[in-house]
Amino acid sequence: xxxxxxxxxxxxxxxxxxxxxxxxxxxxxxxxxxxxxxxxxxxxxxxxxxxxxxxxxxxxxxxxxxxxxxxxxxxxxxxxxxxxxxxxxxxxxxxxxxxxxxxxxxxxxxxxxxxxxxxxxxxxxxxxxxxxxxxxxxxxxxxxxxxxxxxxxxxxxxxxxxxxxxxxxxxxxxxxxxxxxxxxxxxxxxxxxxxxxxxxxxxxxxxxxxxxxxxxxxxxxxxxxxxxxxxxxxxxxxxxxxxxxxxxxxxxxxxxxxxxxxxxxxxxxxxxxxxxxxxxxxxxxxxxxxxxxxxxxxxxxxxxxxxxxxxxxxxxxxxxxxxxxxxxxxxxxxxx
Numbered sequence: 066x067x068x069x070x071x072x073x074x075x076x077x078x079x080x081x082x083x084x085x086x087x088x089x090x091x092x093x094x095x096x097x098x099x100x101x102x103x104x105x106x107x108x109x110x111x112x113x114x115x116x117x118x119x120x121x122x123x124x125x126x127x128x129x130x131x132x133x134x135x136x137x138x139x140x141x142x143x144x145x146x147x148x149x150x151x152x153x154x155x156x157x158x159x160x161x162x163x164x165x166x167x168x169x170x171x172x173x174x175x176x177x178x179x180x181x182x183x184x185x186x187x188x189x190x191x192x193x194x195x196x197x198x199x200x201x202x203x204x205x206x207x208x209x210x211x212x213x214x215x216x217x218x219x220x221x222x223x224x225x226x227x228x229x230x231x232x233x234x235x236x237x238x239x240x241x242x243x244x245x246x247x248x249x250x251x252x253x254x255x256x257x258x259x260x261x262x263x264x265x266x267x268x269x270x271x272x273x274x275x276x277x278x279x280x281x282x283x284x285x286x287x288x289x290x291x292x293x294x295x296x297x298x299x300x301x302x303x304x305x306x307x308x309x310x311x312x313x314x315x316x317x318x319x320x321x322x323x324x325x326x327x328x329x330x331x332x333x334x335x336x337x338x339x340x341x342x343x344x345x346x347x348x349x350x351x352x353x354x355x356x357x358x359x360x361x362x363x364x365x366x367x368x369x370x371x372x373x374x375x376x377x378x379x380x381x382x383x384x385x386x387x388x389x390x391x392x393x394x395x396x397x398x399x400x401x
Contacts, residue, residue, distance in 0.1 A: 071095040071169075073102040075188040076162040079142070081175035082193030086234035088171055091191055096136060099167060105132035113145030113172070118154055121145070125158065125166045135166040142170035152180060159183040198223075201231035205240060209255060212237070213244040217255040224260045230299050239264060272304035276312045279388055280345040282396035287388040295381055302380045306369045309387055312346075313365040317358040319350035349395045361394060 070091050071078040078095055080088045099106045109124050116139065124137050139145050146152050160183055162168070168188075181190055196204065202222040209217035217240070225243070229235055243255045246263045265271075271294055278290035294300040315336060322332045329347045332338070338346055350358060368377070368387045377383035 069189075071189050071191070072098040073167075075167065076164070077159055077168045077170070077184045077188035079170045079175065079181070079184060079188070079190040080193055081142070081170075081172045081190075083173050084193045084195045084233055086232070086237060087191075087193035089234075091193065092138075092169060092171065095167070095169060099134055099136060103132070103134035106134050106136050107132045108136045108138065110138040110140065111145075113139045113141035113143070113170075116145060118151050122154070122158060125163055125168060128165060133165065136169060137166055138169045138171065140171050142172040143174045143176065144172075145170075146176070146180070152178065156180050156183055159187065162187060195231040195233060198226050198231055201226045201233070201236065204233065205236055208237060209240050209244065213240055215244045215247060215253070215255060217243075218257060221255050221257045221260045224257060225264060228260070228264045271298045272300040273308050275305050275308050275388065276342060279309065279312060279391045280342060280349065280395060282392055284389040284392040284396065287392040288385055291381075291385055291388050295384075302372065302384065305384055306365075306372060306387075309384070309391065310362070310365045310369055313358070313362040313391065315346055316350045316353070317355070317362045319347055320353065320355040320358040323347075323351050324355045345395075353394055357394065361391060364390065 071080075071094060075095075078091075080091050082088070096106060096108070111121055111124075121137065121139060124135070146155065156179055158168075159180060184190060195201065202219065202225075205222035205225055206217050206219055209215055209222075225236065225239060229239055240255070243259055243263055247253075247255050247259045250259070252259060275287070275290055275294060278287040281287070291305065294305060295302065315338065318336055319332050319338075322335065323329075327335070332347060332350075333343050353361070365387060368383050371377040372380045372383055
């Protein structure tokens with residue numbers, strides 16, 4: 066988190082990676098540095114997926130009319146460098162860049178090559194990726210104090226990262242919300258209680274939501290929930306897999322007890338079932354029976370093993386298949 070950022074001495078700056086906050090923050094720091102050293106700065110922004118090579122180079126090589134320095138920004142830079150001829154042309158420019166212009170290339174994806182080697186001599190290349198959880202928590206504490214003017218306990222920051230992930234843009238948004246909530250409640254800092262009160266369940270906790278979707282017997286709902294957990298909530302694949310195994314295990318155990326003539330009340334007590342999922346689990350167990358329940362449990366365990374051993378190249382697809390299989394097994398009995 067202490068990486069030296071871009072400044073007015075860099076004629077070409079490459080910012081690549083999926084953390085949008087860092088791309089924006091480094092861009093802001095670059096412009097501030099340019100304005101400090103050159104006064105006014107003319108800024109021109111192009112979409113790399115549509116901009117032509119001639120347009121970008123002409124802007125870089127022409128002198129500004131209003132200011133002494135120009136900042137030329139190319140977003141989607143990976144698309145702009147898509148052809149070999151264009152990349153070579155930009156390499157030639159990088160070998161002798163205009164002193165009166167700074168080129169800022171921004172992109173989520175980036176394919177390094179000879180251009181990067183040339184840029185390293187006259188510019189800077191920064192990878193904008195979310196930090197590890199520990200670094201993200203420390204960043205939250207510092208960001209809360211500096212930007213939002215309220216202190217934040219380290220244990221609160223750690224829980225915040227656990228619940229929303231290490232994406233800095235989202236963390237900054239959540240800190241803003243927590244700051245307002247804490248002050249409105251008369252607190253002088255963001256503490257553990259504030260985070261627990263105002264921030265949703267953790268990624269690990271959210272993974273258990275797949276059980277309710279599977280028990281609905283609606284395979285479409287189960288698949289949609291899986292997609293939401295993986296792509297939006299960023300729940301760990303391993304936790305979703307374990308959640309599916311846990312559900313299959315409980316249904317198999319309930320089915321085995323039911324086959325022995327044990328009452329639903331006793332089964333719930335023996336297996337420590339509680340909450341709204343108790344009745345759906347018991348109905349599922351009695352509907353599919355012990356043999357089918359055992360086969361589903363075996364399939365859940367096998368899917369988990371394949372994911373961990375490399376036997377499932379696409380874990381999301383493997384999990385989707387398992388969730389649909391389990392859900393379809395409960396569908397006809399209206400287990401809701």
